[in-house]
Amino acid sequence: MANGEQLNNKAGITLMQLLVLGLFFLIALRLWYFQIYNGQEYARKATDNLIQQQSIYAPRGLIRDRDGTILAENKPAYGLAIIREDSRDIEAALRQASQWTEVPLQEVREKFKAGKERVKPFKRQLLIRNLDYQTLAEIETHLMEWPEFRIITLPLRHYPHGRVVSHILGYVAQADEKELQNNPELQLGDTIGKQGLELSFQEALRGDKGLKQLEVNAQGRELKNSIIEEPVPGKDLTLTIDLDLQQHAWEQLGNHTGVVVVLEPFSGDIQALVSKPAYNNNLFVQGIDQETWHGLLSDPDHPLQNRAIQSSYPPGSVFKLVVAPCALNNGAVTPEKEFFCPGHYKLGRRVFRCWRKGGHGWMDMREAIKQSCDVYFYKVGEKLGVDAISAYARKYGFNAKTGINLPNENPGLIPSKEWKLRRFGRRWQGGETLNLSIGQGYTLVTPLQVARHLGALVNGGYLLKPNLIEDAEPTVQQELPLKQSERDMVIQSMLAAVEEPHGTCWRLRTKNATVGGKTGTAQVVKLKEEDREKETEEIRYKFRDHAWMASFAQQGKQTYVVVVLIEHGGHGSSAAGPVAKAVFDHLFSKE
Amino acid sequence: MAPFDRRLISHLSWPLILFTLVLFALGVMNLYSASSLRVETGVTTIFFYKKQLVWGAVGFVVMFACMVFDYRHLKSLVWTLYALSVGLLAWLLLFGEQIYGAKRWISLRYVSFQPTELAKLSILLLTAAYLSGIQEKLDWPRLCKLVALVLVPTTMIILQPDLGSGLNILLIIFGMVLVKGLKKRVFLSLLVGLPLLAPSGWFFLHDYQKERILTFLNPERDPLGSGYNIIQSQIAIGSGQMWGKGFLAGTQSQLRFLPEKHTDFVFAVFGEEWGFIGCLLLLSLFCIFLYQIVLTAQESKDQFGAFLSAGVFFYFFWQILINMAMVLGLMPVVGIPLPFLSYGGSSTIINFCLVGLVLNVSMRRFVFKRG
Numbered sequence: 026m027a028n029g030e031q032l033n034n035k036a037g038i039t040l041m042q043l044l045v046l047g048l049f050f051l052i053a054l055r056l057w058y059f060q061i062y063n064g065q066e067y068a069r070k071a072t073d074n075l076i077q078q079q080s081i082y083a084p085r086g087l088i089r090d091r092d093g094t095i096l097a098e099n100k101p102a103y104g105l106a107i108i109r110e111d112s113r114d115i116e117a118a119l120r121q122a123s124q125w126t127e128v129p130l131q132e133v134r135e136k137f138k139a140g141k142e143r144v145k146p147f148k149r150q151l152l153i154r155n156l157d158y159q160t161l162a163e164i165e166t167h168l169m170e171w172p173e174f175r176i177i178t179l180p181l182r183h184y185p186h187g188r189v190v191s192h193i194l195g196y197v198a199q200a201d202e203k204e205l206q207n208n209p210e211l212q213l214g215d216t217i218g219k220q221g222l223e224l225s226f227q228e229a230l231r232g233d234k235g236l237k238q239l240e241v242n243a244q245g246r247e248l249k250n251s252i253i254e255e256p257v258p259g260k261d262l263t264l265t266i267d268l269d270l271q272q273h274a275w276e277q278l279g280n281h282t283g284v285v286v287v288l289e290p291f292s293g294d295i296q297a298l299v300s301k302p303a304y305n306n307n308l309f310v311q312g313i314d315q316e317t318w319h320g321l322l323s324d325p326d327h328p329l330q331n332r333a334i335q336s337s338y339p340p341g342s343v344f345k346l347v348v349a350p351c352a353l354n355n356g357a358v359t360p361e362k363e364f365f366c367p368g369h370y371k372l373g374r375r376v377f378r379c380w381r382k383g384g385h386g387w388m389d390m391r392e393a394i395k396q397s398c399d400v401y402f403y404k405v406g407e408k409l410g411v412d413a414i415s416a417y418a419r420k421y422g423f424n425a426k427t428g429i430n431l432p433n434e435n436p437g438l439i440p441s442k443e444w445k446l447r448r449f450g451r452r453w454q455g456g457e458t459l460n461l462s463i464g465q466g467y468t469l470v471t472p473l474q475v476a477r478h479l480g481a482l483v484n485g486g487y488l489l490k491p492n493l494i495e496d497a498e499p500t501v502q503q504e505l506p507l508k509q510s511e512r513d514m515v516i517q518s519m520l521a522a523v524e525e526p527h528g529t530c531w532r533l534r535t536k537n538a539t540v541g542g543k544t545g546t547a548q549v550v551k552l553k554e555e556d557r558e559k560e561t562e563e564i565r566y567k568f569r570d571h572a573w574m575a576s577f578a579q580q581g582k583q584t585y586v587v588v589v590l591i592e593h594g595g596h597g598s599s600a601a602g603p604v605a606k607a608v609f610d611h612l613f614s615k616e
Numbered sequence: 617m618a619p620f621d622r623r624l625i626s627h628l629s630w631p632l633i634l635f636t637l638v639l640f641a642l643g644v645m646n647l648y649s650a651s652s653l654r655v656e657t658g659v660t661t662i663f664f665y666k667k668q669l670v671w672g673a674v675g676f677v678v679m680f681a682c683m684v685f686d687y688r689h690l691k692s693l694v695w696t697l698y699a700l701s702v703g704l705l706a707w708l709l710l711f712g713e714q715i716y717g718a719k720r721w722i723s724l725r726y727v728s729f730q731p732t733e734l735a736k737l738s739i740l741l742l743t744a745a746y747l748s749g750i751q752e753k754l755d756w757p758r759l760c761k762l763v764a765l766v767l768v769p770t771t772m773i774i775l776q777p778d779l780g781s782g783l784n785i786l787l788i789i790f791g792m793v794l795v796k797g798l799k800k801r802v803f804l805s806l807l808v809g810l811p812l813l814a815p816s817g818w819f820f821l822h823d824y825q826k827e828r829i830l831t832f833l834n835p836e837r838d839p840l841g842s843g844y845n846i847i848q849s850q851i852a853i854g855s856g857q858m859w860g861k862g863f864l865a866g867t868q869s870q871l872r873f874l875p876e877k878h879t880d881f882v883f884a885v886f887g888e889e890w891g892f893i894g895c896l897l898l899l900s901l902f903c904i905f906l907y908q909i910v911l912t913a914q915e916s917k918d919q920f921g922a923f924l925s926a927g928v929f930f931y932f933f934w935q936i937l938i939n940m941a942m943v944l945g946l947m948p949v950v951g952i953p954l955p956f957l958s959y960g961g962s963s964t965i966i967n968f969c970l971v972g973l974v975l976n977v978s979m980r981r982f983v984f985k986r987g
Contacts, residue, residue: 034796034797036797037797037926038913041795041910041933042910044933045903045907046903048899048937049900051937053896056895057892059944060854060856060858061857064854064857066854067854067857070851070855071854
């Protein structure tokens with residue numbers, strides 16, 4: 026039978042033979058196409074694979090004060106990075122990393138997972154920053170056993186003076202996911218400015234990264250290491266801030282929550298900008314932990330807030346420096362026009378009080394500013410009306426950002442009839458005009474706005490942009506609508522407030538210096554009748570008034586504007602006055 | 617057992633043994649290179665090639681075991697084997713443990729084993745027996761019966777999911793059917809019908825499989841993900857150019873830019889280090905190896921032996937073609953190894969086993985006058 030079963034499918038055999046032939050030619054042709062026809066191209070790509078490019082960090086620009094003292098510098102720091110493709114067991118590697126650094130394993134895992142997408146194969150992925158020297162030494166000794174790990178050097182920003190200048194400098198911190206996405210030049214682990222000058226001057230400070238090329242052979246050994254592009258260091262910044270002065274003002278505030286601004290009126294340069302309490306900006310550089318961060322956010326004293334520019338307060342009587350020239354300018358009163366102050370003023374059925382219970386008696390404008398008589402200004406304000414005051418105040422730069430080179434500035438608020446209707450849907454009340462004319466009610470200003478305004482009074486009427494960077498050309502933003510006589514009137518009254526009997530600013534009297542000032546006591550809430558009788562110390566802290574001192578002083582060629590605000594400090598004169606005086610003493614002692 | 621006949625030795629296809637061994641040896645050498653792992657201090661090798669040698673030794677024994685009995689006895693065993701495979705596959709689907717997202721392995725005490733391989737063998741034998749029992753070319757009813765028999769285990773394999781092996785089986789059977797020949801009407805309707813049916817298969821694919829096909833069409837759409845293998849393996853092969861970079865000197869392979877380099881992409885390692893000349897040599901070896909099987913099929917004294925050899929032919933043919941085409945970017949990435957070169961226990965043993973069966977056929981091509 027076997028013979029009879031001779032294959033009847035010759036065609037099948039032929040088919041298989043043809044298939045073998047076809048296989049040979051198809052694959053051979055394709056191989057020729059890859060290896061001969063395109064061989065050089067692929068050889069070049071293989072060589073490219075051998076070349077690894079690493080970026081070189083550019084040192085961030087330093088920040089110095091006006092005397093050259095370093096305020097922000099870079100320190101070398103070490104980080105642990107992983108190359109995924111060099112790892113035989115990623116999980117074991119992460120465990121080891123956690124063990125070395127004492128960072129919880131879960132956190133290491135999350136960091137690894139989060140960063141994985143951003144780092145190309147065979148590139149170093151930063152796992153843990155800022156290794157301390159002991160950890161570094163331990164890792165170094167075990168590095169041979171863990172081919173996937175690399176130690177990388179990263180510059181670490183350091184602020185040697187911490188809190189005292191933290192609101193000005195701000196801080197750098199690791200770029201977050203969103204920032205990495207928006208800026209392709211940023212790599213995982215890069216830090217960028219997030220607050221303060223570090224943020225506003227990010228572009229100038231950061232510099233440009235360099236590029237290093239590493240060539241490796243088949244065994245992974247480094248053959249060549251060449252720098253293709255040198256890093257360009259960031260530009261250094263020199264500030265107008267005087268660290269000694271800043272420090273001194275900081276100390277003078279003691280335990281108070283408050284602000285000190287020291288400004289040169291003829292240039293707009295800021296020599297001190299203290300906001301207290303502050304925060305340690307070094308915490309952010311190293312990656313702030315959740316607990317500390319939430320602690321800072323929920324702190325009732327808001328240490329993250331730069332009160333000099335980001336908080337606004339009712340100006341209180343400081344606002345009389347705006348209302349008085351406004352009245353002259355409008356022709357509502359002459360300087361000589363006198364009003365009688367019995368200690369209160371009746372509008373309809375409401376009684377508006379003067380801060381001096383017994384009243385000031387007959388007051389002209391100079392005396393009213395000097396003694397800060399409220400009734401005088403109620404009457405002037407009533408004559409002017411809200412919109413005249415509001416329009417005039419805006420010409421003094423209120424209700425607008427000062428344009429200082431710091432982020433998140435608060436514009437403050439000057440109310441008007443139209444504003445109230447829009448905001449509350451209700452009409453403006455006559456009593457509110459009276460409140461406005463003594464700087465209460467809705468009116469809000471930042472300490473820096475007040476300093477800029479005073480600077481303009483002193484320098485002849487030019488509203489200058491407050492400046493933090495040395496050798497910047499003064500920028501005139503506006504000219505005050507102020508006649509010489511009106512300006513003299515205001516300045517003379519402020520000088521009188523310091524020098525003459527009954528002046529509210531007598532605490533500022535300084536030997537050999539011409540000093541002028543205006544106090545302010547900004548009501549936080551309307552006090553009840555019985556509370557008015559009490560001394561400040563007895564009123565509960567958060568109901569106490571904010572204390573203002575807006576002042577200027579001249580000695581020889583030096584002229585300074587000093588604005589002090591103390592939150593819940595009580596009376597401007599007693600709380601803020603001594604701080605301003607101490608600052609002037611420091612300024613003039615340097616000669 | 618019949619008394620030993622000297623003709624068994626003289627008729628043995630010595631070239632087939634020789635080429636099998638040469639291919640295996642090349643495979644082990646290539647795995648030695650593919651096993652090296654870069655570390656900071658240089659190259660260390662891990663033990664794929666050593667294990668492969670062990671699998672080869674086992675395979676060699678299995679090969680002899682597949683030669684000693686008369687292959688025609690298998691004819692009576694085909695249904696038992698078929699039932700056993702279907703049973704195991706069903707058990708795996710119902711109770712199997714998932715490893716890497718698929719239920720493919722049955723773990724015995726010391727080794728794990730893939731029922732898929734047994735299924736391949738049993739379907740091949742069943743088809744050979746079935747086709748050898750039919751005198752004329754296939755008509756519709758006979759073809760449909762065969763297809764039904766084949767689809768039962770194949771579907772279970774595809775459900776594991778192991779699309780690669782499933783398609784592999786279908787292709788083997790398809791090849792055997794073509795060798796058998798189809799009635800003209802059947803042949804023509806298939807010629808028209810199959811290409812029309814193919815696109816509907818898209819809807820049965822898993823997402824990762826669709827992904828692979830899309831990536832095949834345009835590897836650059838995902839250069840760091842699934843396109844990475846394709847791009848890097850093509851760079852490896854292409855950069856071998858005419859003469860190759862030399863043994864252990866392939867930068868793509870040694871620096872591990874190549875994933876899966878010891879299994880499905882092992883040809884890329886070879887191509888990089890041995891170049892066009894080496895690849896042509898390897899390709900020629902494969903073709904001569906295949907031709908030896910065709911010769912055996914041609915000279916076989918019975919239909920069963922012929923179809924058994926044809927089945928083995930297609931088993932190897934499709935794997936070689938698909939694997940090389942995949943690595944060379946002519947096909948989407950499917951998990952099909954290159955016979956004798958890719959690392960793998962089950963596949964190495966079954967390869968030797970199948971070669972043993974073909975040798976069995978070749979040994980007995982002139983004997984058994986008595987039937």
